[in-house]
Each structure stands twice: as C-alpha cells, then as structure tokens.
Amino acid sequence: xxxxxxxxxxxxxxxxxxxxxxxxxxxxxxxxxxxxxxxxxxxxxxxxxxxxxxxxxxxxxxxxxxxxxxxxxxxxxxxxxxxxxxxxxxxxxxxxxxxxxxxxxxxxxxxxxxxxxxxxxxxxxxxxxxxxxxxxxxxxxxxxxxxxxxxxxxxxxxxxxxxxxxxxxxxxxxxxxxxxxxxxxxxxxxxxxxxxxxxxxxxxxxxxxxxxxxxxxxxxxxxxxxxxxxxxxxxxxxxxxxxxxxxxxxxxxxxxxxxxxxxxxxxxxxxxxxxxxxxxxxxxxxxxxxxxxxxxxxxxxxxxxxxxxxxxx
Numbered sequence: 001x002x003x004x005x006x007x008x009x010x011x012x013x014x015x016x017x018x019x020x021x022x023x024x025x026x027x028x029x030x031x032x033x034x035x036x037x038x039x040x041x042x043x044x045x046x047x048x049x050x051x052x053x054x055x056x057x058x059x060x061x062x063x064x065x066x067x068x069x070x071x072x073x074x075x076x077x078x079x080x081x082x083x084x085x086x087x088x089x090x091x092x093x094x095x096x097x098x099x100x101x102x103x104x105x106x107x108x109x110x111x112x113x114x115x116x117x118x119x120x121x122x123x124x125x126x127x128x129x130x131x132x133x134x135x136x137x138x139x140x141x142x143x144x145x146x147x148x149x150x151x152x153x154x155x156x157x158x159x160x161x162x163x164x165x166x167x168x169x170x171x172x173x174x175x176x177x178x179x180x181x182x183x184x185x186x187x188x189x190x191x192x193x194x195x196x197x198x199x200x201x202x203x204x205x206x207x208x209x210x211x212x213x214x215x216x217x218x219x220x221x222x223x224x225x226x227x228x229x230x231x232x233x234x235x236x237x238x239x240x241x242x243x244x245x246x247x248x249x250x251x252x253x254x255x256x257x258x259x260x261x262x263x264x265x266x267x268x269x270x271x272x273x274x275x276x277x278x279x280x281x282x283x284x285x286x287x288x289x290x291x292x293x294x295x296x297x298x299x300x301x302x303x304x305x306x307x308x309x310x311x312x313x
Contacts, residue, residue, distance in 0.1 A: 011167070011171075013114065013118060014110075014113070014114045014115065014118065015108075015110075015114075015115055015118070016115075016118065016170055016171065017117070017118055017121040017166055017167045017170035017171070018118075018167075019163060019164065019166075019167035021122070022121060022122065022125035022163040022166060022167065023125075023160070023163055025122065025125050025126050025129055025298070025299070026129045026156070026159065028126075028299055029126060029129040029130050029133055029299060030129075030133065032299065032303065034130065034133050034134050034307070061074040061077050061085045061086060061087050061088065062085060062086060062088060063083055063084070063085055063086075064083070064084035064085060064086050065086070068086045069086070072086050072087045072088075073085065073086060073087070074086060074087045095131075095134070095135065095136040095137070095198055095199065096136055096137040096138070096139070096152050096195070096196050096197040096198055096199070097127065097128075097131040097136050097137070097138045097139075097152075097197060097199045097200075097201060097306075098138075098139050098140070098141060098152065098190070098193075098194055098195070098197035098199070098200050098201070098224075099124050099127055099128065099138070099139070099140040099141070099162070099200075099201050099203065100140075100141050100143065100186065100187075100190055100200060100201065100202045100203065100204075101120060101121075101124050101140055101141070101142045101143070101166070101169075101203050101204075102120065102143060102144050102202075102203060102204035102205060102208060102231075103117070103142045103143065103144040103145045103146040103169060103173060104144035104145055104180060104181075104205075104207060104208055105144075105145055105178065106205055106207040106274065107120060107144070107204075107205055107231070108173070108174075109233060110233055110294050111233055111234055111235050111245075111294075112233065112234045112293065112294050112295050113294050113295045114294050114295075115294070116205050116231045116232070116233055116294060117170060117173070118170075118294075119231055119292065119293075119294045119296075119298065120203045120204075120205075120229075120231050121166040121167070121170060122298040123203050123229050123231070123292060123298045123301065123302060124140060124162065124166055124203055125159075125162065125163050125166060125298075126298045126299050126302040127201050127203075127302050127306060128140070128158065128159040128162040128163065129159045130299075130302055130303070130306055130307075131158075131159070131306070132154075132155050132156055132158055132159040135155075136154075136199075137152040137153060137154045137158055137196075138152055138153065138158045138159060138162055139151050139152035139153065139158070139162070139195065139197070140162050140165060140166070141186075141189070141190055141193060142165075142169050143181045143183075143185075143186035143189070143190075143208075144179065144180065144181050144186075144208060145173050145176060145178070145179050146169045146172065146173060146176065146179075147179070147181070148165070148169060149193055150162060150165045151195055152195055152196070152197060180208070181208065182208055182210040182212070182213070183204070183208040183209045183210055183213040183216075183278075184210050184211075184212035184213045184215075184216045186208070187213065187216035187217060187219075187220055188216060190220070191216075191219070191220055191223075194223075194224065197224060198224050198225060199224055199225040199226070199227070199306075200220060200224050200225070200226050200227070201226075201227045201228075201229065201305065201306065202226070202227070202228045202229070203228075203229045203231065204228075204229075204230065204231065204274075204278060205230070205231045205232060205236075205274050205275060205278075206230055206273075206274030206275045206276070206277050206278030206279070207273070207274030208274075209274060209277040209278045209281060213281060214281050214284065214285065217281060217285055217287070218285055221285060221287070226287050226288075227287065227288045227289065227305035227306060228278065228281075228282040228287050228288070228289035228290075228305070229289070229290055229292055229301055229302070229305060230275045230278050230279050230282070230289060230290070230291045230292065231275075231292050231293075231294070232272065232275040232291060232292070232293055232294075233271070233293065233294055234293055234294070234295075235271050236271040236272040236274075236275055237272060237275070237291070237293060241264075242258055242259050242264065243257075243258060245257075245258060275291065279291060288304075288305050289305065290304050290305050
C-alpha cells in the first residue's frame, strides 16, 4: 500500500532510492567517531571469531551440532556429560557485517518525507559505510519482493557495492512479480549464506515477522552478533489525526476516512502491527535495536545499534 504522491523521476530519494544520496552518506559517516564494536576486538580492524583448527588457542567446548568437524570432539567432556561436545578454537580475523534487508511491498509506503523502502536503503548504506570505516567486510542479502545476495567485500569497495545493489534492487522491485517470504524462512536462508560474517543487521518493518522467527533469530544469535532496525511510518507509530487519507495500492487509489478515536486507533494498530511484532522479538531476545521513522537521521540509529552505545533503544 503506497501513499499517494506526485510522480517523481527514478532515484528521487522519496519514492525511489537515490544512489547519489547513498554514496554521499560516506562523508557523513566519515565525520563521526566510530565507537568500538561490541565484540572481542584485538586490534584495529580485527575481531575474534571462533573457528576450528590446529595451532590456535582453545576457546571453549559446546554441545555437538550437525556439521561440526568430528576431529574436534572434546572426548573428556563427552565422557563426563554423556553428550557429544566439540572444541572451539579462537583465531583473530577481519570482522564482517551481513545486512538483511526487507524488500516486501509493505516497505513501499510512506506519509512523511520518504517511503520506508528508501529509508531502509539509507540505513543499510550508513551501516555499510560504518562497517567499512571500522575495517570490516560488508555484504547484503535482500528478502521478500527481491531475493538477492551481495557477498561481503572489504573497505570502501564493499560499501560502494552495497550502495549499488540497494539502488538496483529498488529500481527493479516494482517490475517484479509479487513475492513474499516469512522472516523465519529468510533467517534460515541467511544462516546458510553468512560467508564468515560475525555480525548481522536486520532492517525491516516487521510485517514478515512470523511465529517461528523468534526461534530462528535465537539460533542465529548463537553464532553471530545481531542488531535490528525497525522501520516505521508516522501513521504506524502514533494515532493519526481525524481526516481523509488518500492511499494507493496496486495502481488503484483509495480514500480512507478516519474520524472517531476508536476508528483511528484501530487503523493505527493495524498499520503498526508489524513494527510491534519485530520490536517485541528484539526485546525478548536481548537484541540491540532501534525504531526508525522515515524522517530520522539514519546515522543516529545505525551508530546506536552497531556502535558501543548502551541500552537497546
């Protein structure tokens, strides 16, 4: 469902993603102090990850999981506990951020400044520049209307590639057939496509958040650091004032008339159901998260979730 607005050319930064705007965010990120990442950092641009291998420092043992190298079984702990355990070893390596971007049709909606899809792209671009400046590789996986993957790349080259992919995917979205993907299915797919990532940032309006998503998210959190940015329009966050609201969906224009308080509250709760579900998922799993409207400076939210700021909101 799209808010009605005067037509604009592609890449206007309101209804469609502007590649120039995404690239320009690099300068803004370059002026802020990059906080230390919430990880076991050992030196500039390096983070610790748990890997198997000889000649590395032992980190810990955990219950055996399908796919673990049987040569790394911890036989002493297995004998004591009666359950198979695997040894984990610690090796310093370059950090890697994977961005999970929601591209469902519900993201192409907005009543203030820009569509949620455009704000989501701005958030993803800021995160890419932020990670690049911190010395991390960065990649992005789209789910929903677009099913695509950009494998992680290092430095400014990686961030530029992310910006290009975001603009391309946005331009293609309206020409693609309708497609939906539950968040739980997207998380399963992401788990197979992390390509060495040690952090995952989910950007979504939450409408794809289903009953199985919480378990999938908790499973993902066992292996990587996580953060969530919940994108919401003003009408999804607060009670709309009485009035007539012109809307557009699938090329058809409608007018919603909202007068009574109950009617307006029901409308707001229906629109805000997705962001409420995703916010609850983040809170219940102890995930760092921010709710972001379509007018907010994306860098503020990205810094709060990816940096070292305390708190979850």
